[in-house]
Amino acid sequence: MVPISQAWTVASYVISQKLKGRKRYPLVLMLEPLFRCNLACAGCGKIQYPDHILNKRLTPEQCFAAVEECGAPMVSIPGGEPLIHPEIDKIVEGLVARKKYIYLCTNALLLKRKLDLFKPSTYLTFSVHMDGLREDHDTAVCRDGTFDTAVEAIKEAVKRGFRVTTNTTLFSGANPAHVREFFDQMMDLGVEGMMLSPGYTYEKAPDQENFLHRDQTKALFKQILQNPKKGWRFNLSPLFLKFLQGDLDFECTPWGSPAYNIFGWQKPCYLLQDGYVNTFKEYLELTDWDNYGNKSDNPKCQDCMVHCGFEPSAVDATFGSMSGFLQTAKATMGV
Numbered sequence: 001m002v003p004i005s006q007a008w009t010v011a012s013y014v015i016s017q018k019l020k021g022r023k024r025y026p027l028v029l030m031l032e033p034l035f036r037c038n039l040a041c042a043g044c045g046k047i048q049y050p051d052h053i054l055n056k057r058l059t060p061e062q063c064f065a066a067v068e069e070c071g072a073p074m075v076s077i078p079g080g081e082p083l084i085h086p087e088i089d090k091i092v093e094g095l096v097a098r099k100k101y102i103y104l105c106t107n108a109l110l111l112k113r114k115l116d117l118f119k120p121s122t123y124l125t126f127s128v129h130m131d132g133l134r135e136d137h138d139t140a141v142c143r144d145g146t147f148d149t150a151v152e153a154i155k156e157a158v159k160r161g162f163r164v165t166t167n168t169t170l171f172s173g174a175n176p177a178h179v180r181e182f183f184d185q186m187m188d189l190g191v192e193g194m195m196l197s198p199g200y201t202y203e204k205a206p207d208q209e210n211f212l213h214r215d216q217t218k219a220l221f222k223q224i225l226q227n228p229k230k231g232w233r234f235n236l237s238p239l240f241l242k243f244l245q246g247d248l249d250f251e252c253t254p255w256g257s258p259a260y261n262i263f264g265w266q267k268p269c270y271l272l273q274d275g276y277v278n279t280f281k282e283y284l285e286l287t288d289w290d291n292y293g294n295k296s297d298n299p300k301c302q303d304c305m306v307h308c309g310f311e312p313s314a315v316d317a318t319f320g321s322m323s324g325f326l327q328t329a330k331a332t333m334g335v
């Protein structure tokens with residue numbers, strides 16, 4: 001379970017934003033310190049840059065400035081593979097000192113070897129990329145043996161007292177029975193919770209065949225998540241899980257998970273690249289928000305139900321009204 005201190009920090013932050021009347025506020029900063037990775041997954045839209053871009057990194061100071069400018073209580077560090085960054089330990093240390101709840105997203109190939117760089121902390125969670133059972137995962141990441149390496153790293157990190165979650169992206173062709181078995185395996189490893197998202201239809205990803213359309217997403221997640229087992233824990237808002245199954249509808253709130261990387265603040269979201277600006281204020285003020293979301297005419301948004309666009313919407317709905325709060329409470333209790 002997410003520690004009470006984190007749940008309280010996030011809840012009080014969201015309520016304070018609402019009391020201030022802020023229409024758009026960030027919940028999780030997506031801080032991408034580099035794009036280079038040690039894998040080349042078929043569904044990845046982040047690693048197709050030329051070498052001179054893949055060699056660039058954010059400095060720890062740039063990371064701290066972005067985190068302070070944004071003000072979100074949580075920071076997700078995706079990539080690329082953040083553990084390749086030569087100063088990732090300094091970045092994490094600086095964010096822990098700033099009391100940010102960090103999700104360091106990793107494919108875990110280097111995790112076991114690099115664990116000594118980090119200290120267990122309530123503020124630090126390793127979010128390990130696991131896309132299914134051994135065969136399904138190794139196929140998704142296009143390299144045999146990756147699942148076993150990640151499992152070893154998870155066991156070691158859990159043993160040393162680190163917070164560990166898994167982070168799973170599903171594509172068309174996912175087998176619901178396999179995914180359910182995979183959840184059992186991950187919980188048996190002792191992870192704190194599991195994150196789930198459908199893949200986004202990245203134009204640059206090598207595999208364009210296996211992205212899910214909206215109806216397919218809902219049908220797949222319904223099959224996977226109906227009759228959830230008692231031992232499963234998800235590191236997601238209960239309302240987002242309902243949204244994935246088509247039981248609730250939200251519009252996306254891309255400013256809830258703004259992305260900062262070597263180019264600056266990315267408009268409008270972590271997935272689309274419609275230009276960059278230098279400050280978070282410019283990002284909020286200069287992005288033409290009406291052009292985005294499922295209700296817009298933007299074809300790039302039509303099939304999107306991705307975590308970074310819609311989890312902040314679900315959290316906002318939880319604290320936006322008494323009915324949202326009650327719905328969340330009921331969903332949490334499985335009523």
Ligand code: SF4
Nearest residue numbers: 037039040041044080
């Ligand atoms: S591990 Fe993540 S960043 Fe690396 S190639 Fe796969 S999806 Fe892309």
Ligand code: SF4
Nearest residue numbers: 252269292301304309
């Ligand atoms: S629907 Fe929202 S999160 Fe998804 S691609 Fe469009 S702007 Fe980004």
